[in-house]
Amino acid sequence: xxxxxxxxxxxxxxxxxxxxxxxxxxxxxxxxxxxxxxxxxxxxxxxxxxxxxxxxxxxxxxxxxxxxxxxxxxxxxxxxxxxxxxxxxxxxxxxxxxxxxxxxxxxxxxxxxxxxxxxxxxxxxxxxxxxxxxxxxxxxxxxxxxxxxxxxxxxxxxxxxxxxxxxxxxxxxxxxxxxxxxxxxxxxxxxxxxxxxxxxxxxxxxxx
Amino acid sequence: xxxxxxxxxxxxxxxxxxxxxxxxxxxxxxxxxxxxxxxxxxxxxxxxxxxxxxxxxxxxxxxxxxxxxxxxxxxxxxxxxxxxxxxxxxxxxxxxxxxxxxxxxxxxxxxxxxxxxxxxxxxxxxxxxxxxxxxxxxxxxxxxxxxxxxxxxxxxxxxxxxxxxxxxxxxxxxxxxxxxxxxxxxxxxxxxxxxxxxxxxxxxxxxx
Amino acid sequence: xxxxxxxxxxxxxxxxxxxxxxxxxxxxxxxxxxxxxxxxxxxxxxxxxxxxxxxxxxxxxxxxxxxxxxxxxxxxxxxxxxxxxxxxxxxxxxxxxxxxxxxxxxxxxxxxxxxxxxxxxxxxxxxxxxxxxxxxxxxxxxxxxxxxxxxxxxxxxxxxxxxxxxxxxxxxxxxxxxxxxxxxxxxxxxxxxxxxxxxxxxxxxxxx
Amino acid sequence: xxxxxxxxxxxxxxxxxxxxxxxxxxxxxxxxxxxxxxxxxxxxxxxxxxxxxxxxxxxxxxxxxxxxxxxxxxxxxxxxxxxxxxxxxxxxxxxxxxxxxxxxxxxxxxxxxxxxxxxxxxxxxxxxxxxxxxxxxxxxxxxxxxxxxxxxxxxxxxxxxxxxxxxxxxxxxxxxxxxxxxxxxxxxxxxxxxxxxxxxxxxxxxxx
DNA sequence: AATGAATGAGTGTTCATTCAT
DNA sequence: TATGAATGAACACTCATTCAT
Numbered sequence: 001x002x003x004x005x006x007x008x009x010x011x012x013x014x015x016x017x018x019x020x021x022x023x024x025x026x027x028x029x030x031x032x033x034x035x036x037x038x039x040x041x042x043x044x045x046x047x048x049x050x051x052x053x054x055x056x057x058x059x060x061x062x063x064x065x066x067x068x069x070x071x072x073x074x075x076x077x078x079x080x081x082x083x084x085x086x087x088x089x090x091x092x093x094x095x096x097x098x099x100x101x102x103x104x105x106x107x108x109x110x111x112x113x114x115x116x117x118x119x120x121x122x123x124x125x126x127x128x129x130x131x132x133x134x135x136x137x138x139x140x141x142x143x144x145x146x147x148x149x150x151x152x153x154x155x156x157x158x159x160x161x162x163x164x165x166x167x168x169x170x171x172x173x174x175x176x177x178x179x180x181x182x183x184x185x186x187x188x189x190x191x192x193x194x195x196x197x198x199x200x201x202x203x204x205x206x207x208x
Numbered sequence: 209x210x211x212x213x214x215x216x217x218x219x220x221x222x223x224x225x226x227x228x229x230x231x232x233x234x235x236x237x238x239x240x241x242x243x244x245x246x247x248x249x250x251x252x253x254x255x256x257x258x259x260x261x262x263x264x265x266x267x268x269x270x271x272x273x274x275x276x277x278x279x280x281x282x283x284x285x286x287x288x289x290x291x292x293x294x295x296x297x298x299x300x301x302x303x304x305x306x307x308x309x310x311x312x313x314x315x316x317x318x319x320x321x322x323x324x325x326x327x328x329x330x331x332x333x334x335x336x337x338x339x340x341x342x343x344x345x346x347x348x349x350x351x352x353x354x355x356x357x358x359x360x361x362x363x364x365x366x367x368x369x370x371x372x373x374x375x376x377x378x379x380x381x382x383x384x385x386x387x388x389x390x391x392x393x394x395x396x397x398x399x400x401x402x403x404x405x406x407x408x409x410x411x412x413x414x415x416x
Numbered sequence: 417x418x419x420x421x422x423x424x425x426x427x428x429x430x431x432x433x434x435x436x437x438x439x440x441x442x443x444x445x446x447x448x449x450x451x452x453x454x455x456x457x458x459x460x461x462x463x464x465x466x467x468x469x470x471x472x473x474x475x476x477x478x479x480x481x482x483x484x485x486x487x488x489x490x491x492x493x494x495x496x497x498x499x500x501x502x503x504x505x506x507x508x509x510x511x512x513x514x515x516x517x518x519x520x521x522x523x524x525x526x527x528x529x530x531x532x533x534x535x536x537x538x539x540x541x542x543x544x545x546x547x548x549x550x551x552x553x554x555x556x557x558x559x560x561x562x563x564x565x566x567x568x569x570x571x572x573x574x575x576x577x578x579x580x581x582x583x584x585x586x587x588x589x590x591x592x593x594x595x596x597x598x599x600x601x602x603x604x605x606x607x608x609x610x611x612x613x614x615x616x617x618x619x620x621x622x623x624x
Numbered sequence: 625x626x627x628x629x630x631x632x633x634x635x636x637x638x639x640x641x642x643x644x645x646x647x648x649x650x651x652x653x654x655x656x657x658x659x660x661x662x663x664x665x666x667x668x669x670x671x672x673x674x675x676x677x678x679x680x681x682x683x684x685x686x687x688x689x690x691x692x693x694x695x696x697x698x699x700x701x702x703x704x705x706x707x708x709x710x711x712x713x714x715x716x717x718x719x720x721x722x723x724x725x726x727x728x729x730x731x732x733x734x735x736x737x738x739x740x741x742x743x744x745x746x747x748x749x750x751x752x753x754x755x756x757x758x759x760x761x762x763x764x765x766x767x768x769x770x771x772x773x774x775x776x777x778x779x780x781x782x783x784x785x786x787x788x789x790x791x792x793x794x795x796x797x798x799x800x801x802x803x804x805x806x807x808x809x810x811x812x813x814x815x816x817x818x819x820x821x822x823x824x825x826x827x828x829x830x831x832x
Numbered sequence: 833a834a835t836g837a838a839t840g841a842g843t844g845t846t847c848a849t850t851c852a853t
Numbered sequence: 854t855a856t857g858a859a860t861g862a863a864c865a866c867t868c869a870t871t872c873a874t
């Protein structure tokens with residue numbers, strides 16, 4: 001109850017440190033997105049407005065930085081689930097959250113080479129992915145089941161897994177042009193990927 | 209019938225050139241698989257047993273080599289479709305070809321960074337992917353439809369697209385542990401990825 | 417009895433300051449011995465348990481720290497001469513002191529690169545070496561001469577110079593294997609370096 | 625007898641390679657002398673007029689370059705022994721060679737930190753030092769013994785070891801000023817280090 | 833045409849030094 | 854005054870690319 005634990009003395013450079021931490025993560029995210037996870041450290045430090053040494057101090061290994069970015073975005077995606085749950089009815093929250101997840105997965109694309117690098121530092125990440133997101137999503141699903149707007153008995157894990165796979169751009173964009181196929185059309189609901197829309201339609205209960 | 213291919217002198221070196229070309233492509237494929245498409249040129253030239261200059265002569269840009277490897281494997285995958293079609297009944301040929309495609313897609317994983325690099329040199333590749341494979345696969349589908357062993361009205365493009373997406377390892381292994389879900393079980397058919405098996409089951413016609 | 421050391425306020429920190437000074441010198445000595453005089457400042461500050469800034473405050477230049485360590489050990493070696501003179505007969509004191517000098521010279525080895533760096537800051541060191549040690553050693557020599565146990569007319573400077581040169585490991589171990597030459601043998605007297613033993617034998621007077 | 629082995633085809637860039645090898649060794653020697661064996665590679669490459677890559681190609685490890693310089697100078701010092709032996713009477717040849725050795729030892733000073741670094745790459749060097757020089761010097765000694773101008777029964781190894789230790793500047797120049805002691809004076813013979821002169825006087829036979 | 837030595841820009845990483853706290 | 858976070862210059866090393874042979 002007391003705020004005592006925030007008052008302890010060694011607060012020192014906290015302001016700078018926090019600013020730097022945020023700036024570095026944002027810069028790294030941007031650099032990774034543009035140049036891949038092999039983006040030059042100098043690029044990242046320049047974007048963040050800090051010296052390279054600052055990044056090395058906080059993230060001695062490149063993998064430390066990559067993981068931090070992963071975790072930062074993963075946590076943001078999880079927090080978004082809570083935010084949407086508080087603001088929207090379950091089915092709508094789920095639909096909107098699917099977009100958040102799609103953005104996360106899109107960013108994660110560049111991480112593939114790291115994940116596949118064999119560096120054991122990355123081993124915990126896939127587990128964290130489900131571990132962090134599933135509980136949040138499960139609550140939305142349960143809310144919806146209780147309200148009768150989401151099909152009951154659905155596992156968050158399955159939903160997350162299916163959504164993230166579908167959100168994936170597929171075999172590296174290996175398709176001709178399917179945009180002219182209009183026959184799945186009448187489910188248009190603003191969700192970018194039609195496959196995702198179909199899945200969500202299947203999960204949510206029509207009011208009939 | 210035509211003697212065209214052996215009437216001119218400068219054809220002498222053709223044998224060497226072909227050997228080199230093959231060796232370089234094989235070396236590049238191996239190097240790309242192990243080290244990614246950024247594999248050092250020296251590694252590739254050493255594996256191929258040629259000087260670096262020889263690779264640069266034939267592939268002035270790295271993208272030229274990457275594309276050549278892509279095309280080489282793509283053509284092999286397409287040729288495999290023909291081979292399987294000649295040797296097996298349609299449904300079996302399709303099932304076996306799905307494995308070829310899976311191998312191709314697996315290899316292609318490392319190419320993602322190149323494909324996403326924004327280099328316009330890679331723009332034609334996705335189109336070639338479908339353009340080269342679809343006609344071959346379509347003939348298998350048509351054969352099967354005629355024989356009544358494959359569901360009629362299926363588009364090769366859709367099959368290729370679905371298979372390649374499913375062959376993909378998904379969101380970088382981002383799942384908890386789903387291996388305990390046994391209820392899809394009774395469709396085991398020897399295909400590695402169960403999702404692919406399910407899809408193929410759906411495409412092929414039960415003997416009913 | 418004198419209250420001199422606790423009568424003024426600013427003396428409060430003196431204890432800390434002394435502790436820090438000692439800690440820094442000890443840490444620097446150890447770091448220089450292990451890593452050479454180019455040892456990272458952070459290593460030294462960490463060993464000393466102080467922040468890098470503290471070292472820079474007291475030794476703005478690295479050469480200041482190097483010189484301080486040199487002086488600290490030089491003074492200790494000089495003090496040892498006094499201590500041994502008080503405790504042992506002259507010849508024995510000289511013999512024991514030769515070991516102290518050998519240890520000092522051994523440590524000083526890593527300083528060579530600094531001494532040879534051309535930095536004028538180091539210019540006074542060789543002079544200090546003789547200037548500090550010679551008077552102390554001279555008293556031992558004189559004591560011995562008076563007692564008839566050390567050859568008279570010996571200059572401390574010459575002894576120090578000879579001992580330190582002999583204590584040196586020589587031309588970087590550039591010798592084959594001379595250990596099989598046994599004919600100097602019967603002068604064994606417990607001193608590590610046989611050449612030093614010979615020299616001391618020459619300086620001290622046999623009781624005959 | 626035939627010069628056949630010098631005529632083989634693959635002579636290619638030999639001219640450049642030889643020039644580069646010499647240039648790099650000379651540059652490294654100079655850089656090591658001025659800046660120590662930690663001299664920046666770029667400095668060395670710039671002095672040699674080659675790219676850094678060229679040095680790394682020929683000396684993948686810094687120790688490879690250091691060792692090469694050591695060997696190059698060691699061989700030159702050994703060759704000088706042969707040259708002097710052919711040109712001068714034994715005693716004079718020995719006296720002059722002592723100067724060559726002094727120059728070599730002086731250069732070797734900067735190598736101490738490398739030799740003492742614990743890197744096993746340097747382990748063979750001390751042995752090579754004696755192994756390469758001793759046979760050459762022994763012939764001069766034997767010539768002199770036969771001619772009656774050099775004391776017989778002297779081991780080259782001992783001479784080399786003594787000369788190199790004496791040539792050494794001693795305990796880092798740690799002496800006051802001994803130049804005013806004139807009593808060793810009458811042996812002045814043009815050799816820089818008086819101690820070396822004394823040693824040589826002892827080795828050579830006065831005509832009496 | 834093939835080779836591989838040479839080049840040097842690019843990048844990771846360290847660490848002396850400064851300075852906000 | 855002491856601390857240690859931040860900075861950025863310096864340096865090792867790699868590797869794409871060129872080009873003499």
